[in-house]
Amino acid sequence: MASRLPSVPLPIDQSDVVYEHGPDSIRRDEVSRGVTADFTINDSEIYPGTERTVWVHRPAGSGGAALPVMFFQDGWWYLDPEDDVRGGIVLDNLIHDGAIPPMIGVFVDPGVFPGVDDPRKRKNRNLEYDAFDDRFAEFLLHDVLPRVDEIAxxxxxxxxRGLCGGSSGGNGGITAAWHRPDAFRKVIALVSSFAQIPGGNPYPRLLATTPRKPLRIFLQESHRDLGWDEPEDNWFAENLRTAAALAEAAYDFRLVLGEGGHTGNHGGVLLPDALRWLWRD
Incomplete structure (x- = not known):
């Protein structure tokens, strides 16, 4: 049976648009809240000298059974119940409704260098998320996952195992799954900064020349992302090129385009639908 969608007029202004959250992103009285614990990592050998907080959100009544896991880059921003994404609320609601299987949400902050005052040098985020290598995947597997398993x-x-992130965290998630499909198979990538990968966006070329990997990828992009009308460093164009390459290589992927600029609003509002699609089987 065909899905029937109501008619909604497109906004004329493509830049100044704010999407409203749906019921899956709002705390509901009848939904039992998951339990969130946190820990600090300050002894990483993969990113030496960094410190970060990791939050582990497990569904209510999960007991000690092993469950699937979604990793969220930019941890607190994706967990914060007052911000755009509201990952813990969304997981609780979808699990309660049976829309996704019970799963653990792991919200991982990017590393910082304690004691460094210069904000540009203090943050390790871009080195972790934008690098085209397997270090971030290895960090999740060896520094984060064993400590998560002690809690849940x-x-x-x-x-x-799935990954979710936005901007640099979006292409960071895809890069982790690309290098380690033996460890991660599902990715949600929102307004991804493919143009910011050192050496340029490698995915259009790689997707055309590499045998298809067993990945499922949800992309969200905004029409007025950074450099949307520029010949270089055009984040909008690089997302479209990546999506086209995924289509031509017959990947299990979905692209959702929205209005607005480089923000987490549209992607955050879409998170419930992205998770339903990602875990549909």
Missing amino acids: PTIDDPES
Whole structure:
């Protein structure tokens, strides 16, 4: 049966648009809240000298059973119940409704260098998320996951692990899954900064020349993303090129275009639908 969608007029202004959250992103009285614990990592050998907080959100009544896991880059920003994404609320609501399987949400902050005052040098975010290598995947597997399993055991299966992030965190998630499909198979990438990868966006070329990997990828992009009308460093164009390459390589992927600029608003509002699609089987 065909899906029928109501008619909604398109906004004329493509820049100054704010999407409203739906009921899946709002705390509901009948939904039991998950339990959130946190820990600090300050001994990473992959990113030496950094410190960060990790929040582990497990569904209510999960007991000790091993569950699938979603990793969220930019941890607190994606967990904050007052911000755009509201990851913990969304997970609680969708699990309660049976829309996704019970799963652990792991919200990982990017690393900072304690004691460094210069904000440009203090943050390790771009080095972690924009680098085109396997270090971030290795960091999640070796520095984060074992400590998560001590709090809430996860299923040791790449089909049961997903990644979600925006901007640099978006292409960081895709890069982790690209290098380690044996560990991660599902990705949500929002307003991704493919143009910011050192050496340029490698994915259009790689997707055309590399045998298809067992990945499922949800892309969201905004019409007025950074450099949208520029010949270089055009984040909008690089997202479209990546989506086209995924289509031509017959990947299991979905692209949703929206209005607005380089913000988390549209992607955050879409998170419930993205998770439904990502975990649909």
